[in-house]
Amino acid sequence: MWSFIVRRLLIMIPMMFFISVICFVITELQPGDFVSQYLDNPRISPAQIELLRKNLGLDEPAYVRYWNWIKGIVTRGDFGYSFAFQRPVGELIWERMGWTIFVALGAIVFQWLLAVPMGIYSALHPYSPGDYTLTVIGFVGLSIPDFFMALILMYLMLKMGATSIGGLFSPQFVGAPFSFAKLIDLFKHLWVPLVVVGMSGLAGLMRVMRGNMLDIISSPFITSLRAHGLDEKTVKRHAIKNALNPMVSIAGTELPNVFSGTIITAIVLNLPTMGPFFYNALLNHDQYLVMSFLMFIAIITQIGNLLADIALAVLDPRIRMS
């Protein structure tokens, strides 16, 4: 087990190196650089643009910039600094981490709490009106783009006379010390992103759960459990336990979604998360910020997969690490 984990961790190193090269090449392919956005600003002279380009090191050839960046990471743990904010990238990402994790975990929990029972119910009552209804709800969520759903929800709220739209708090509660009123205000806002983000993944999860459950229910060991005279409740418990296995692997891949999956929705809903921040960095050619963010997503994806594998091994005695 331990040798497996160590090996997987070691594989991550060359993997991250390749990913860093790919990220760098992609950001380089984007036409222009950070200072090109100032080219048509009459307040900024061409001389100043050249000076800025030089100060930011953008006049260096690409491979030199890549080397400096990688060197900084390896030798000092320094991921570079944001051209726009003139502050270390790590610091900027860290500042936005809290709400990002909060909202995304909330959405995932919401999604799973709904999807798993819905999938189980559908599988236990296949082709019943209940099954069809749940499937329709799931697919409606899947087929409506999440940002559009966000706009519709905001429109409806506005129609119904809501006094606070978007964001996580009403203006007066943003930054206010924690209080019961603030918590209530948070819940008043939080349900929109939870529903919007949650609904989009609901159908997929539910269908997987339903399919697994149907497979398991018709498998011989369930028949054998029943033949042993176990009551139906216990049989179901065993079926659900077995059907959850593939869900664990899915859970591992959910981890990167926590950070990157909701960019457009977060912009539309005005959430103070990393998504809109990353989007702006992309538009502004804030290269080190973009690359660090991509690298972060890459490492999170790998860690998520590793955790899922470990969890599977722990949960399912049939799986052995080798």
Added chain:
Amino acid sequence: MKRIFLVILVSLCAVMVFAAPFVEDTLLTPDKNPKMGGTLYLALTGAPQSFNFYGTLDNNAYTVAGQMLTGLVEAHPVTSAIRPALAESWEVSENNKEVIFHLRDVNWSDGAPLVADDVIFTFKYFIMNPVARGNSVDRFTIESQPIEWVKIDDKTVKAILPAPYAAFFTVLSHAYIYPSHALDSKIDKSRPDSVNDVWLTNTPPSEIPANGPFILSEYIVDQKVVMTRNPNYWKVDVFGNKLPYVDRVEYLVVSDAQVRLAKFMAGELDYMAVSGADFPILKERELAGGPFKVFLAEPTQPTPSPVHIAFNFDTANPKLKELFMKTEFRQAMEYALDRERIIDEVYNGLAVLGGVPVLPSNKAFYNPKIEEIRRPFDLAKAAEILDSLGLKDVNGDGLREFPDGSKFEFVLTVQNSPQDYQDIAYIFSQDLLSIGVKVNLQILDSSLTGQMFGAGSFEAGIRAFGNQPDPQLRKAIWQPGTQLYYWHRTTRDPETNTAIFDNMLDWEKRVYDLFEKGQVAMDPAIRKTFYDEWQEIYAEYLPVIFVCKGMNLYAANKALGNVEQNAEGLLSYASWTVFKK
């Protein structure tokens, strides 16, 4: 004894006059019963990248800094007239080359007095520092010589100009004064670019003293910027109340325009600029009894930037190049431009014809004569001129050819957002097609079009630059031989950054001269004659063809006092004079 008493009385009066606060213009304080206190909620379109005005090129940072800091002089928020700010008064020398500023007896928000050293410090390390990101070296350099600042005493500074400089006070209104007592120890004087590292977004607000109406009090990352009133602000209203009226200004960071609109309608924002597309829905709601007022104001602001169409005099195709340089061709293009339809269909009727490019509301510089020169939409006339230039349909395919029989077509490059640019390009190209001119639209991302225009690699293009009250501030665009005169780049030598007169057309040489003269003439009437002629030349020769200018549209919550529109259509609003009813 009597004499001593008199002296004391006179000096007391002098002190009182000296310490007299600035009484705000009643144009901004029309309401006779203002209420004190409350919070003004406004929106930022993105998180500020810094709080250092001279250390960033970010507009949201500028918005926040504009509440905290003031310059020696300021532009009236409604009329743009220059008026005293941190300098209480000034004297200009006979030869117009020296200005002595007397500083107001005010304190920074942290209690330290405002002194001449602050002015010297700001110019030396920030404004005139070429590696400060938001420096203004160009604006304070005349004939390649910087303006020199000299301290006379603690409350007096002198500016020595290398030559008379008419726009001096206008550029000075954008030069916010920084606190030397708070920043002197924070910058590394051996490393000039260290000035960019102060007042970043992680700076504790207490380290940022203010001399403007508000003080930064809190920044919640990506969510809001909280500002509280500066108790040492030096303006009072005509009734003797200290300004600003509101206790706090809170800027909510809302990057999506639709969400800003929704937040405004839900009452979360008190005041905001509105786009032409959103105006109808807001107006409808207002008339249906919504809790806000929508204002349609005569354009006075730089934005929305007025769109123009440019034909590249240096384009690679020699036949197109020859044609684009012909004044008659560009005049034909103006005849083919249906401005009325564009205003109606693209801007919902919420735009004016604008100037070339001085706005009609700009009393100091607008030349109404251009209205007579401006060519109305007349396709027959356009076709006639094209015929006379030898561009005729010889092969009968409905499209015109060059006199040598080769195909006549050009590419019109336009950025993909804002949408109006594309819409204008489409309408223009369709009208041209109807008279046999084939226009190929090339719609690209704005960063790409910006580079193409900058490098001169385009045939025709649609672009926009914001208006400024003083043409001098737009010299870098409209004077031939400057970096943004992008449709005729060969008038400038990029190596030496100087104009190449041999490559200029005659009227371009005249425009060049007019800008040089306008820069140094001090008499407003004489300056106006120079810029009047410039506008006439632009209207006649059309280096670029101005389309129209979007109006200034604003919406204000009805609970906000002192937001009013005057008879001339100008809207009065300032953060320090509005109040919550």
